[in-house]
Amino acid sequence: MAFQHGLSGLNASSKNLDVIGHNIANANTTGFKASRAEFAEMVAASMGAGGGNNYGIGVEVAAVAQQFSQGNVTVTGNNLDVAINGNGFFKVQQPDGSAAYTRAGNFKLDKDGDLVTNGGAQVMGFKVDPTTGTSTSEAQPLSFPTGAPIQAKQTLGITAALNLDARVVDATSVTPNTPRSTYGTSINVYDTQGVAVPVNLYFVKNGSNTWDVYTTLDETIEPTGSPGAGTIAFDGNGVYDPAGSALIPIMVDPLSTNPNNPPIPWAVDLDLSKSTQFGSKFAVADLTQDGYASGDLTSINISNDGMVMASYSNGVTRAEAQVALANFRNPQGLLAVGGNNWVESFDSGPAVMGKPGDGNFGALRSGALEDSNVDLTAELVNMMTAQRAYQANAQTIKTQDQVMSTLVNLR
Structure with missing residues (x-):
């Protein structure tokens, strides 16, 4: 059975090295959240026997848990960069129409005027009525077409x-x-x-x-x-x-x-x-x-409260939308799908939508990005520990092989 113990240890250590290597590779990825391998022992039980006859048969990776601790916030000066300080995720609509969630706030405008992530997903938010200042209750993709001028306002x-x-x-x-x-x-x-x-x-x-x-x-x-x-x-x-x-x-x-x-x-x-x-x-x-001529969109920026402020050629600057945040009962239950995105699952529970700074939702930092929360020093130490564990399990298999060779050569 020692072969099985050693083999399970090799497999578990290999997966642990994969997780650590993935963390190290994403040490500079905006909004990335580190993961860790969590192990569990494997036990064999004899049918009909008492608990005293159960014996260990190795180890397995029980789960790869995501660590949603806050990353450092770095000022970039880009007017479309925004970082979440606290709980929450940006909700985005992927090209296939499905919803995803991200902590990476490095947004930009595409050729159609849509506010998108680096992966092309549209950022979701609440549209704001520029006259009343009220916002919609349902989040929708945010778009700011440059060819759509605002209507003139008569002076009163x-x-x-x-x-x-x-x-x-x-x-x-x-x-x-x-x-x-x-x-x-x-x-x-x-x-x-x-x-x-x-x-x-x-x-x-x-x-x-x-x-x-x-x-x-x-x-x-x-x-x-x-x-x-x-x-x-x-x-x-x-x-x-x-x-x-x-x-x-x-x-x-x-x-x-x-x-x-x-x-x-x-x-x-x-x-x-x-x-x-x-x-x-x-x-x-x-x-x-209080009036103004019609004007074309010249630029947009995101403020600390998530308001998307649009500036026009006639000198008018007004709020057009507010970036939406989503929160989950169990963020660790989210499924990572790549591209800095997660999707909800049964374990995470459904998304709860809200506005930055409200209730349990985090605040935003305009002109800044959240860094990866990977502790590079700790990961390098973990890698050395995992490497030693891999070598030790390999030695277990080698020792068992020598024992088996001795038994085979008995005359």
């Missing part, structure tokens, strides 16, 4: 934070034909088709702490003769006075900027509540509006 509000010179005594003379006079500024608003319409704002002091606000859409029009946008007032400290201010919406008619297909004129609200009247010259601290 202008916000200006400026300072009007408190030292002005008389009504200020405003020079026409100049979009930026001594007490004036301008900004482009956008119609429903994304065509820019210039709006000029002028301020004329009409009394103590009060100013008239004028607007023009045509720089050749005398501001004081154009429709007024109301009055802005300040208190004795130069702070905006909402009770004394009376601003009216600006009516925008895009006929001059879009004569061939002009949209219907519309009203734009004017917010000057952050303006001041201090004893310093006129200055514009901030001037914004």
Whole structure:
């Protein structure tokens, strides 16, 4: 029976060396999880005999267990690289349509604009409504086609934070034909088709702490003769006075900027509540509006909360999706299928989907990757130990062969 003991030891040690060699080979593989061979003794039992008659007949590899400990996180600076710090897996859809799970977050955009892994599997996530910010409940493949521009958004509000010179005594003379006079500024608003319409704002002091606000859409029009946008007032400290201010919406008619297909004129609200009247010259601290022209996708990046932020040629950056994470009751029950991917099994249980940072799901690190969790030093020591075990079992077989030779040669 010693031949069987030694042979089983050789087989087990060989499989152990295979596992160790696989770990060492993947010491630099992104998201790789090391495995270890777990052994069990083999026992033969005589039928009808008591337990005292059972005897060992060798060893076998009972299981190859995966070690899902956290790997080191290395910063790469790539805007599509993302690492999981904690529990969870990225869910991906393989080319055959089946689901798989991975810890390797080195993603990229393919020629069709799909967010994919190095193996070509599509990354799954929750689509986000850019208007409401709400996301879908079902994960789906993420795609960002470069040839699909975002629709223009009509301007509905202008916000200006400026300072009007408190030292002005008389009504200020405003020079026409100049979009930026001594007490004036301008900004482009956008119609429903994304065509820019210039709006000029002028301020004329009409009394103590009060100013008239004028607007023009045509720089050749005398501001004081154009429709007024109301009055802005300040208190004795130069702070905006909402009770004394009376601003009216600006009516925008895009006929001059879009004569061939002009949209219907519309009203734009004017917010000057952050303006001041201090004893310093006129200055514009901030001037914004909430519309934009249509734009093409220029780049995407993944933030630490898994949000996929898309940047467009019109200057708009908005959340388009959120990367989904999956977790399992027993991750060690997952089946490795190669390419840094696992698939669920009966032992792992079904995938539970969620968002990064929620509940038991790990957080994400943008612009970084999770390294292999292989401890190279430990694996080299394990390899030497496994090699010694292999040699010892080989010696067992050699010794048994010598014993058998002695028995054969007895006369």
